[in-house]
Amino acid sequence: MTDRTFRFGELFCGPGGMAKGAHDAAASTGVDLVHKWANDYDRDTCATYLLNMERYGATTETVIHGNVRELEIEALEGIDGFAFGFPCNDFSSVGEWRGLDGEYGPLYSFGVRVLEAHEPEWFVAENVSGLQSANEGRAFTQILGELAAAGEHGYDLYPHLYSFDEYGVPQRRRRIMIVGIRGDQQYEFRVPAPSIYEGIPVSARHALMEPPMHRGMLNHEYTRQSDRVVERLNYIRPGENAFNAVDLPERLKLNVRGATISQIYKRLHPDQPAYTVTGSGGGGTHMYHWNESRALTSREKARLQTFPDDYEFIGSRDSVRKQVGMAVPVRGAEAVFTALFKSIRGEAYPSVAPSLGHVAARPRRDDRGDQ
Template identity: 55%
Template structure:
């Protein structure tokens, strides 16, 4: 059975690739999977990356490069019916890095376009993704409002905080993913369960070194240009041990940064080769590009892409900074695969190992304005 999938805020294709990888054949010989119906993103380079890697430049007219407010949601001659909706609604206003404006920001209300798709298309299932900081935005009210609106559109929802390093992704990336099953299907016994972690033990987690070096990155692979590193940055990095950042006490005074706060940040932070990487981000100025555990340099975009579990043949389109942004904003395909495969197995009636969803994220346990309930989930 194929689920025709529509996407909003598709990014370069992390969720879409995860959905592709999730397909399987059951013991009756039936094929289960997702197939592309249409997608949308605002950024031109991101859309070109999606077309090249997800569609291999075919059906290019099904990917819309425009503001989501201009997307003709409901016009089924342009955006046909779908069985599944996937949307990683923009996280800028919910991230713990920044002012966390939440619903009051420019990006915060964009989840409502997902609600609009639910209204006009009533897909069987939706998968929505956002940062862990969503749980504390607007003193916890943002998450409550979003979950209530998803539920009001006729869906049984299962929010959960996924720690991707516990699912084989070589990166400590914590994201809230909300899976919604349409109520009539839920009442028929289609019940989604959170898939069990595949690498819950730290000693089994994929490390940054394993991701980057095993196998070695091939010569001439796309997006692997070495970064330009100034002599001063090289010298500063030479004093920073792996796992430490720009505030390491062993850095000579003349090479130290004199910036207030942020001492626990990732500024000029080296990877620890024995652990998963810290979170790959898509923006930030000097000192935020992620740094090799041994070599005195920032990572290449291909190395960042490996930490995000994109295959080496996945080519990102655009300038170095554009590619960096695309990689950092994406959903790790291998993480997405875990969720999308669980969705397919749910509909196929195939049992899989599961765990209880994050208790504090369930709507019945949320209290508007009560930040202590949500404390710590966004870390």
Template identity: 55%
Template sequence: MEFRMGELFSGPGGLALGAKLAEFTDDTGEKWDFKHSWANDFDQDTVETYKLNLLHNPDAKTVFCEDVSKFPIGDKSILPDIDALAFGFPCNDYSSVGKQKGLGGVYGPLYSYGVKVLKYYQPKVFIAENVGGLSSANEGYALVKILEEFQSSGYHITPNLYKFEEYGVPQARHRIIIVGIRNDLYEEGIHFHVPEPTTPDPKDMKTSQQAIEEPKIPVDAPNNEMPRTTKKVAERLSYIPEGENAWYLGIPEELRLNVRGAKLSSIYKRLDHTKPAYTVTGSGGGGTHMYHWKENRALTNRERARLQTFPDDFKFIGSKESVRKQIGMAVPPEGAKVVMEAVLKTFAGIEYPWVKPTEKLQLDNLLGVKKYEPIELEL
């Protein structure tokens, strides 16, 4: 069975690649998969990356570079009907790394365009992704509002905090993913369950060294240019042991940073080769580029892409900084695959190991929290 999929805020294609990897054939010989229908993102380089790698067609007309507020949602001559909607709505205003403006920020309300698609198209299922900080934005009010709007659009929702390092991703990346099954299908017995972690034990988790070195990155791999490292930065790094950052006490006074900052931050933080990486990010200035556990340098973009589980032949389009941003903002394809595969198995009636969803994220447990007034959209 084929699920025609639409995407908002598609990024370079992490969710789409995860959906592609999730396909399987059941015991009867029937194939279950997602098929690209249309996608949208605001960034031109990101759109070009998506078209090249997911569609293998730089001229594809089904991926739109457009402000979501101007995207022709509902015009089925341009955006035809879909069976599934995937959207990693922008996390800038919910991230614990940022200022957590939540619904009051520029990006916070953008989830509402996903709601607009749900109301117009009523797909069988949706998959929405955001940072773990969403649960605390606006003192928890933001999550309540978002879940209520998803539910009122006609869906039974299952929010869960996925710790991707527990699913084979070599990175401590914690994300809220909300899966919604259309109410009529839920009543017919289509019940999504959170897939059980595959590597819950720390000793079984894939490490940053394994991700980057096993196998070696091919010499012709794209986006693998060595970063420029100044003599002073290289010298500073030489005093920082793996797993430590710029506030390590062994750094000589003349090489310490003359700034106030959180001593648990990732500024000039080296990877620990025995553990999954810390979270790959897509923004930030000097000292935030992720640093090799042994060599006195930042990681290459290809090394970051490996931590995000993109294959070596996945070519990102744009400048080094554009590529860095695309990689950091993406959903790890191997993490997305776990969720997408569970969605397909749910519809196929195939049982799989599952766990209860994160209790504190369930709407019934959040309804005591004050609600925001709905954001009105012109439909």
């Protein structure tokens, strides 16, 4: 029986990894989470979200395809809970850590606008680990400051760097999750301890073989490999890549200067978590099976991202690859939302201190005026 109901909104919703994890957590903790609206700029991504979130109330009217810069945020329906995985491009090594100086870095501000306009009771934000070092650390400090000061009451912030393989995800994926609790609330968020998830298998072998996969599965189309790629992979052992493979002949080595540690043409190690799933493609960045000389399929990557096998992705193969790679792992989101909902309900569970500190809410002062 549920005793709390939260109206839920999302920006940068992606294909629904964050939402699926949130709804799974709600179901297991006795919380009623009601979809109200979600927005993303990519049409295929919105189609994927709608298809899989219809069971939670998503409709063609509430899943809004469009540029967030043109979204009428203040006109959106009121919400009690909010999630936004603001674009990470400029906070990662791929984006050369441009941070707030890049095209995508400032997009976090639209999440702040939601907090200002609708003042939800709580929010969860997600980004890459590089966020904390972008712009020599200034970007992270600025973002935390604006989130803490949003709305009339401000938000207590609990930023933590999660390594999702410690939370039941068969993938070494390190992400910053910022949980915010509105300053007038009487509870605190407690970061869930990895010990809660000890014993859950997180090897690539278990993820891709339990249960067994078959060729007729959704989004499980194989990519044809060139003869040269197949020959190169045949010399690369599990866990190795094109730059550290011991037995790779000189004629098959890549002529790239300065690259000694890389995920290019890297095979999974079957007995370890996968390396990070990304939306990249081409140039040996597809992720490769430990035994078969081929790239992983989108369904195999979706398993590494802990999407259920009946979760269908809409679009071309390239579009689906990008959606899967940019998603928040379902089980990782579920771990955070489960802890959040248990914190709200006052339930005990093992916890750890937020690794990136605690930021106190900065409520709006009556005498601040227009300054």
